[in-house]
Amino acid sequence: MFKWIHKFGSPPFVYRLCRGFGPWIGWLCLILIIGGLYLGLVKAPADYEQGDSYRIIFIHVPAAWMSMFVYVVMAIASLVFLVWRLKLADVVARASAPIGASFTFIALATGSIWGKPMWGAWWVWDARLTSELLLLFLYIGYIALRNAFDNQNAAARAAAILALVGVINIPVIHYSVEWWNTLHQPATIAKFDKPSIHISMLIPLLMMVLAFQLLYAHNLMTRIRTGILEREKRARWVGELLESGRV
Amino acid sequence: MTPARKKRLALVVLMLLGVGLATTFALNAFNKNILYFFSPSQIASGEAPVDQLFRVGGMVVDGSVNRSEEGLDVAFELSDTLHQVNVVYTGILPDLFREGQGIVAIGKLDTDGLFVAETVLAKHDENYMPPEVAEALKKAGKMPGTAAPGYGQDSVSYE
Amino acid sequence: MNVRNVHVGWVNYWSQDVSESIRNFFAMGGYGGFVWSAYAITFVVLAANLIFTNMSHKRMIAKLRRERAIDSASSKVSQASHAADESTRSAQQGDVI
Numbered sequence: 001m002f003k004w005i006h007k008f009g010s011p012p013f014v015y016r017l018c019r020g021f022g023p024w025i026g027w028l029c030l031i032l033i034i035g036g037l038y039l040g041l042v043k044a045p046a047d048y049e050q051g052d053s054y055r056i057i058f059i060h061v062p063a064a065w066m067s068m069f070v071y072v073v074m075a076i077a078s079l080v081f082l083v084w085r086l087k088l089a090d091v092v093a094r095a096s097a098p099i100g101a102s103f104t105f106i107a108l109a110t111g112s113i114w115g116k117p118m119w120g121a122w123w124v125w126d127a128r129l130t131s132e133l134l135l136l137f138l139y140i141g142y143i144a145l146r147n148a149f150d151n152q153n154a155a156a157r158a159a160a161i162l163a164l165v166g167v168i169n170i171p172v173i174h175y176s177v178e179w180w181n182t183l184h185q186p187a188t189i190a191k192f193d194k195p196s197i198h199i200s201m202l203i204p205l206l207m208m209v210l211a212f213q214l215l216y217a218h219n220l221m222t223r224i225r226t227g228i229l230e231r232e233k234r235a236r237w238v239g240e241l242l243e244s245g246r247v
Numbered sequence: 248m249t250p251a252r253k254k255r256l257a258l259v260v261l262m263l264l265g266v267g268l269a270t271t272f273a274l275n276a277f278n279k280n281i282l283y284f285f286s287p288s289q290i291a292s293g294e295a296p297v298d299q300l301f302r303v304g305g306m307v308v309d310g311s312v313n314r315s316e317e318g319l320d321v322a323f324e325l326s327d328t329l330h331q332v333n334v335v336y337t338g339i340l341p342d343l344f345r346e347g348q349g350i351v352a353i354g355k356l357d358t359d360g361l362f363v364a365e366t367v368l369a370k371h372d373e374n375y376m377p378p379e380v381a382e383a384l385k386k387a388g389k390m391p392g393t394a395a396p397g398y399g400q401d402s403v404s405y406e
Numbered sequence: 407m408n409v410r411n412v413h414v415g416w417v418n419y420w421s422q423d424v425s426e427s428i429r430n431f432f433a434m435g436g437y438g439g440f441v442w443s444a445y446a447i448t449f450v451v452l453a454a455n456l457i458f459t460n461m462s463h464k465r466m467i468a469k470l471r472r473e474r475a476i477d478s479a480s481s482k483v484s485q486a487s488h489a490a491d492e493s494t495r496s497a498q499q500g501d502v503i
Contacts, residue, residue, distance in 0.1 A: 045377035045378075046378070049381075050371065051436070052437050056440070059444060102455050106452075116440065117341065124368065137269060185371055226459075229466050242470055
């Protein structure tokens with residue numbers, strides 16, 4: 001069993017894995033986005049209260065979920081790096097930060113655009129919005145910290161600690177709508193017993209969620225490959241790879 | 248200064264800026280949240296201060312909305328089912344503002360007991376469905392509970 | 407003639423219908439500005455992310471190839487100069503002899 005896990009610590013194996021699956025995941029993601037947008041923007045009916053403005057949900061909710069999911073991946077990878085000194089874990093954490101920051105930015109921007117016509121304000125300082133903004137600052141802080149050091153190992157360790165400390169913000173974001181009385185409405189789908197969204201709207205929403213997951217996976221795989229090449233540039237297998245032309 | 252030290256200094260400044268910003272935002276959020284919340288009943292019993300900024304939440308009373316012929320003035324009544332308060336507001340209302348909808352108004356009470364709102368926010372619920380389905384659910388009396396308008400207050404359900 | 411008229415009528419009906427439904431689609435019930443700007447921001451950010459990622463991967467490959475080319479060139483040069491040294495040395499020795 002451990003042999004199997006060990007493979008994921010081997011850079012050439014992970015590199016080939018990413019090279020093999022990356023493009024397929026990319027195409028699948030594209031198909032899901034096209035299908036999800038068609039169902040969400042064209043086929044799904046308007047909402048009984050919010051009319052067509054609710055259609056922002058098909059990008060807002062997936063982006064908001066991904067902003068938290070990517071952070072959790074980053075924090076777990078940072079923990080693995082700190083405890084087991086696995087360099088690949090650091091590559092994963094570092095590669096995740098810009099993607100997570102993008103999703104967070106999208107969640108905030110689309111939420112703001114949605115809030116203006118519905119709530120009557122671009123922004124309110126409620127717990128959900130404030131904690132999501134803090135998440136954006138955590139991502140930016142992580143990226144800035146990595147770039148501030150000359151010594152890559154010191155940078156990796158400092159950034160990993162920041163990522164771990166910041167993970168406390170994730171449950172705060174998730175439960176903010178329950179712990180405090182926010183203007184932001186409570187969760188729609190997390191209630192598994194009875195999602196309060198009509199099936200014609202739920203299907204495109206879930207398709208977009210999956211599409212965003214795959215987009216992250218695709219992007220992460222390319223970034224991991226870049227990161228491995230950089231870290232392993234002296235290795236013989238990298239030399240063979242560069243000469244073979246199938247990089 | 249060596250480049251390495253410069254970089255480290257930049258890092259420290261950056262982190263201080265970040266912490267400063269975060270604190271500012273947190274305090275700001277705290278300040279806004281500390282705005283008192285009063286229900287129409289509390290206003291009716293005279294608990295709410297005059298000429299001080301606070302929040303009031305409730306349902307817009309059916310048939311109470313009066314829009315001026317010209318301009319953006321609007322007057323309406325807010326109710327928590329027990330008492331009502333008269334609200335006036337000048338500005339663009341959120342699209343979800345309608346009779347029977349839960350809203351939050353931020354503003355001041357004048358000496359005549361009229362609430363002069365600076366901001367009107369609408370809270371929507373977490374339910375999404377086509378109008379026909381909503382109609383059918385309402386007819387069957389199975390509509391999920393509507394959003395409590397008490398943003399910033401212990402949630403009150405208006406059944 | 408008759409057939410042609412029917413045909414034109416159908417085209418007119420069809421194009422009117424389609425153009426109206428397309429207009430409705432972009433209007434988004436009056437929320438077009440909000441909905442489309444939200445989608446535009448999302449796709450610009452995601453596309454920029456993708457393009458930047460692919461570019462930096464290509465740049466890394468080019469950089470590593472360049473470094474290897476320099477390495478192998480310099481090792482060839484050092485080998486060549488080593489050989490040249492040998493020959494001059496032997497020549498010098500030859501001269502001496």
